Amino acid sequence: MRSGLVEFRNVSFRYGENEHWVLNDCSFTIYENEAVAIIGHNGSGKSTIAKLMNGLLFPQKGEIIVNGKQINAETVWNVRQDVGMVFQNPDNQFVGTTVQDDVAFGMENRGIPRDDMLKRIDNTLTSVDMQRYRLTEPHKLSGGQKQRVAIAGVLAVYPNVLIMDEATAMLDPKGRKEIMRTVTDVRQNRHLSLITITHDLREVVEAERVIVMNEGKVWDESTPRGIFAKKTELRSIGLDIPFVAVLSDELRKAGVPITHEALNQDELLEELWISRLTM
Structure with missing residues (x-):
């Protein structure tokens, strides 16, 4: 069983005393050598989480533990040796x-x-x-x-943790694919924990686990397949669904017997091939 590397314990943060809470009693754990995607609509707290992990900001409530050290003004420089961040x-x-x-x-x-x-x-x-x-x-x-x-x-x-904060947002599709392939290879070779904060659904489906943020709280966390199975709920909080998942639903409505939630083209083609054999 993998150990917890980054822990948010009931963390709350706001940018001013009279502002709303960007994060509100937020708790989750990132484990060693884990690839996690954090998603949510604009303003849900995703980028604030990244800055808090790296000690660029400090929480007003709660604790953040990185590799056994609580982040504060005295430990922040040591924490930054464990956490590296790549910006947009x-x-x-x-x-x-x-x-x-x-x-x-x-x-x-x-x-x-x-x-x-x-x-x-x-x-x-x-x-x-x-x-x-x-x-x-x-x-x-x-x-x-x-x-x-x-x-x-x-x-x-x-570092022990690599944070990609919308790091591929300014790249074309080919550039995004190349960067994520590079990061995946490096993560596996270095045994890093990778935290991807992104709107790109293709990056999300490559993660082991997805944390969904909504209104400053953890709305849900599961595997990509488990998260994208909740299509109606995701749309209700302003999030998109992978096109392959939408197409799978339409094919089911048309009578095609697709039994598993496909996350990419290869999985959908496999489902279509199996359905053809069983029809």
Whole structure:
């Protein structure tokens, strides 16, 4: 059984004393080496959760535990060694004049010896397929390449948790697919916990578990299949449904005997093939 790595214990947060609670008595656990997607409509608290995990914000109520440490002003720098975050716009994370300088920045702040830094730069740039751009200025890269460098910079400090906060939102479909393939490969090799905060349903179905936020609370959590089986309920809180799931419902209404909830095209084709054999 996997141990809890990130715990939110009755966490509440608001941005001002007279503002509404963005998070309201929110509790959940992220486990070691787990891939979790956090979804919800705009304003449901998703990005606030990411900032709280990384100590960019502190809760007004409740506790947040990361790798056994409660996040507060005294522990925040230690916590940030465990939690790495990649934002929507990679330009906001660049500080170096070249790709290798940017990857080195976080390590320099942590006092990592130069020889170790050089090895980590090599390893992380290779893992995200950006080694050949090592001496390139970041602003000359494409959007997908910039995001790969941002991921490399986070991975270089060896976090236990990688948060992707709408990190593929500015990319085209091909770029999104490539970045998520890279992140999946790195997660499996490094045994990281991956937290994906996204509106992209294709990313959601790749997660092991989905946490659905609504009005600052955990509305539900389950496997992607379990969550997307609740189509009517999801629509009632303003969330979309994968097209394949909608198509499956329409086929059932037309009399096609589809018995399992398909999450992607391959699963739907399998269901159609089985139904054809049994008809």
